[in-house]
Amino acid sequence: MTKFAFLHITKSSIGEHFSSSCAASAVILDSPLKKLQEQQTPTLLSQAQPTESHFFSLRLDDPRSYVSALVQCRSHFQIRKVHSLAITSAMIENLGVANKLVYVYAQQHAMDDAYALFSRMKERDNVSWSIMIGGYLKLGDFIKCFESFRDFVRSGSQMDNYTVPFALRACRDTGSLRLGQEIHHLVYKFGLSSDVFVSAAVVDMYAKCGQVKDARKVFDMMPKRDMVTWTVMISCYAECGRPEESLALFDLMEEDGIVPDKVTMVTVAFACGKLGAMHRAKMVHDYIRKRKFSLDVILGTSMIDMFAKCGSVDAAREIFDKMKERNVISWSSMVSAYGIHGRGKEALLLFPQMLNSGIWPNRISFVSALSACSHAGLVEEGRQIFYSMQKEYFVEPDVKHYTCLVDLLGRAGRLDEALDLIKKMKVEKDEGLWGALLGACRIHGNMSLAERAAKSLLELAPRNSGYYVLLSNIYANAGKWEEVALVREMMSYRRVKKAPGWTWIEIDNKTYQFRVGDKSHPQSKEIYEKLAVLSEKLELAGYIPDTNFVLHDIDEELKAEFLYTHSEKVAIAFALIATPEGSTIRMMKNLRICGDCHTFTKMISKIMLREIVVRDANRFHHFKEGSCSCGDYW
DNA sequence: CTAGGGTTAG
Numbered sequence: 001m002t003k004f005a006f007l008h009i010t011k012s013s014i015g016e017h018f019s020s021s022c023a024a025s026a027v028i029l030d031s032p033l034k035k036l037q038e039q040q041t042p043t044l045l046s047q048a049q050p051t052e053s054h055f056f057s058l059r060l061d062d063p064r065s066y067v068s069a070l071v072q073c074r075s076h077f078q079i080r081k082v083h084s085l086a087i088t089s090a091m092i093e094n095l096g097v098a099n100k101l102v103y104v105y106a107q108q109h110a111m112d113d114a115y116a117l118f119s120r121m122k123e124r125d126n127v128s129w130s131i132m133i134g135g136y137l138k139l140g141d142f143i144k145c146f147e148s149f150r151d152f153v154r155s156g157s158q159m160d161n162y163t164v165p166f167a168l169r170a171c172r173d174t175g176s177l178r179l180g181q182e183i184h185h186l187v188y189k190f191g192l193s194s195d196v197f198v199s200a201a202v203v204d205m206y207a208k209c210g211q212v213k214d215a216r217k218v219f220d221m222m223p224k225r226d227m228v229t230w231t232v233m234i235s236c237y238a239e240c241g242r243p244e245e246s247l248a249l250f251d252l253m254e255e256d257g258i259v260p261d262k263v264t265m266v267t268v269a270f271a272c273g274k275l276g277a278m279h280r281a282k283m284v285h286d287y288i289r290k291r292k293f294s295l296d297v298i299l300g301t302s303m304i305d306m307f308a309k310c311g312s313v314d315a316a317r318e319i320f321d322k323m324k325e326r327n328v329i330s331w332s333s334m335v336s337a338y339g340i341h342g343r344g345k346e347a348l349l350l351f352p353q354m355l356n357s358g359i360w361p362n363r364i365s366f367v368s369a370l371s372a373c374s375h376a377g378l379v380e381e382g383r384q385i386f387y388s389m390q391k392e393y394f395v396e397p398d399v400k401h402y403t404c405l406v407d408l409l410g411r412a413g414r415l416d417e418a419l420d421l422i423k424k425m426k427v428e429k430d431e432g433l434w435g436a437l438l439g440a441c442r443i444h445g446n447m448s449l450a451e452r453a454a455k456s457l458l459e460l461a462p463r464n465s466g467y468y469v470l471l472s473n474i475y476a477n478a479g480k481w482e483e484v485a486l487v488r489e490m491m492s493y494r495r496v497k498k499a500p501g502w503t504w505i506e507i508d509n510k511t512y513q514f515r516v517g518d519k520s521h522p523q524s525k526e527i528y529e530k531l532a533v534l535s536e537k538l539e540l541a542g543y544i545p546d547t548n549f550v551l552h553d554i555d556e557e558l559k560a561e562f563l564y565t566h567s568e569k570v571a572i573a574f575a576l577i578a579t580p581e582g583s584t585i586r587m588m589k590n591l592r593i594c595g596d597c598h599t600f601t602k603m604i605s606k607i608m609l610r611e612i613v614v615r616d617a618n619r620f621h622h623f624k625e626g627s628c629s630c631g632d633y634w
Numbered sequence: 635c636t637a638g639g640g641t642t643a644g
Contacts, residue, residue, distance in 0.1 A: 103635065130635050162635055169637080197636050204638070231638045266639040301640040332641045367642040374643085403643040435644040466644090592644095618644075 026058040026085055060085060063094040070100045079104050083117070092117075099127050106135030111144070124155075130162040137166050137173075145170045146179075159190055165201035172201075177209040184218075196222070200229040207236030227258050235267035238274055244511075246271035247280055262293050269302040273309035276588040276615050279509050281310040295323050301330045308337030311586050311613050311620060328359050336368035340619045342629040344376025348385075363395050370404035374411065375619050377633045382408045399425075403433045410440025411633060415449055431460045438467065442474050450474045458490075465491070465498045466591075503567035505587040507578050514574070517565040521574065528565075530573040535564060538603050546596040568597045568614065572604060584611040592616045592634070602626050 056072045059065035066086055073079045083101055086092040092101075098121050105114035111132075118124070118132055129152040136145035149167045153159070164187060171180035184202050192198045199222045206215035219225065219233050230253045238246040250268050253260065260268070265288055272281040285303065293299060300323040307315035316337045323330060331354040338347035347369060354361065361369075366389045373382030386405050389395045402425050409418040418437060422429065434453045441450035450471065457467045468491050475483040491498075504513040512521065521527060535543075545563050568589055575585040593601075593616040605612050606626030614621045622629035 099635080106635090127635055132635095134635065165636060195636095200637060226637095228638045233638095235638070261638095263637095263639045270640080296639095298640045303640095305640065327640095329641045334641090336641060362641095364642045371643060400643045405643095407644070430644095432644040437644095439644070 060089045063097050066097045067100045070104045103131045106131050111135050126160050133166045137170050142170050142174050161195040161198050165197050168201035168205045172205040172208040180205040196226045204232045212240050231264045238271035243271040243274035262299050266302040269306040273306040276310050278310040281306050297325050297327050301333050304333045313337050313341045332365040332368045339372030342375050344372045344378045347372035367400050374404050374408040379412045399427045399430050403436050407436040413444050415446050465496050501567050502590045503571040505571045514567045514570045518570050527573045566597050586613045588615045
């Protein structure tokens with residue numbers, strides 16, 4: 001369709017429509033040529049419907065007419081047309097008209113045009129300034145945004161509830177905590193804190209700059225909190241790794257009589273996913289169904305991710321199938337969902353389907369796909385994807401892609417190939433990459449390579465206890481006790497403490513948390529009796545505790561004792577007591593599941609006839625009839 | 635002239 005604009009200035013023949021005696025008018029069209037030709041004499045349509053042929057009138061002497069015309073403008077061309085009319089008629093001197101023009105330019109991201117006009121304006125009010133500040137923010141030009149805000153302040157204007165939030169959002173997006181604090185101070189000084197937009201922006205700024213306490217302080221001090229502010233605070237907790245507080249806050253919000261909307265539910269879904277709280281996840285899902293929220297791309301994708309991370313890839317798939325619109329993020333989420341559950345083949349099946357529906361994969365899609373291969377041990381498939389991503393999809397691999405591939409090759413025992421890849425790669429090597437290699441060395445007991453990886457790791461991440469533990473496990477496995485002692489010395493010298501392992505479990509809508517040797521539960525006595533019985537049963541079935549997974553240099557018997565009270569074992573014992581026979585047990589662990597607990601759980605699933613689903617720091621393990629969905633490949 | 639939302643390795 002040819003976009004066409006037609007301008008017609010006429011003496012009004014239908015003057016009775018206007019109170020003014022001056023009848024100068026313009027008609028601006030945006031219509032196909034043909035329609036235009038049919039229209040020999042343009043008629044003045046003051047309330048034209050926004051259809052394909054789109055035209056509207058303008059009263060050259062009426063500022064309100066310019067404003068309403070600008071609202072209807074569909075193209076940059078039309079805006080310029082109105083702009084030049086405003087100049088001709090000197091109506092540009094009218095602040096309202098000029099502001100509206102600046103605004104429509106800004107909305108079209110034509111900030112250069114907006115600025116050209118703005119800089120020529122003889123008179124500017126806060127509206128003019130906030131349009132400019134907000135326009136640069138929307139465009140992502142933070143430097144110009146801050147500069148405009150600074151000029152605004154220097155011009156002697158009083159900050160208001162429009163300009164301040166824009167500036168705060170720029171601080172948030174650039175992580176400029178200092179400047180944000182300064183603006184917060186000014187907010188206080190000028191008495192703007194009572195405005196929800198201002199305070200919500202302050203909360204959001206602190207939240208995204210990682211200052212949870214300050215965010216909460218401001219949140220608590222607000223006289224009135226609206227739903228958006230609640231949502232900001234809820235998402236703040238979830239993002240900084242405190243999802244249980246998110247959910248608690250969500251409950252408080254409902255008690256406060258605030259009705260959540262879609263966006264709130266997305267953040268709550270995120271918290272559920274982090275926590276692996278299936279019970280809450282179902283409640284979230286029920287709620288969005290009850291409220292008949294449409295599954296838009298973002299809400300749908302957040303539900304996919306939530307269900308996947310709560311242990312049900314099938315529930316995730318159901319959502320995926322229900323979605324009317326899917327983008328690359330939705331597809332990648334689904335790929336990743338299958339991936340973390342070890343269903344690599346299904347993950348890869350999605351790829352051609354995604355392409356068929358016209359969605360082009362991005363770097364994250366490939367990370368998800370490669371990781372899916374890695375979790376399922378699909379070496380050839382992974383390798384092929386890695387090479388095709390550059391050749392066929394023009395996505396340059398970054399360090400994460402290399403990490404997936406190193407992980408994939410390493411686990412499969414192809415350590416030389418993995419090392420070769422690391423040598424050849426041109427991207428910068430990071431912690432995760434060496435971590436993947438070290439993990440592979442542990443599985444295959446490759447001492448020299450492990451030392452090499454560990455050397456890099458202990459430099460790159462000297463505070464991460466996980467790598468010390470891994471290295472020490474490798475030494476212990478080979479009986480190199482002197483080296484084990486050295487690693488331990490290094491840890492104490494550097495004051496690095498082994499990260500405590502936690503397992504949590506949801507039973508009857510309640511969450512229970514356990515750590516090693518935990519005795520805090522009121523039913524502790526029963527739990528440990530159960531554990532003793534289980535161990536006996538397992539040992540009869542041939543289970544031998546694998547003490548290599550214990551770091552401490554203690555004698556074998558004590559080691560076994562320690563091992564036997566690992567948090568996941570305690571949690572399993574409790575679950576066996578507290579849940580009906582034959583029901584599925586679901587639990588979460590903050591670290592990677594240890595090899596001994598993995599063996600233990602496999603045998604429990606067989607002997608006690610239970611399916612056990614464990615989410616560890618990396619993936620899901622579905623234990624059933626003595627084997628695990630990860631194929632001992634994790 | 636006003637806000638808050640989704641996927642990623644180890």
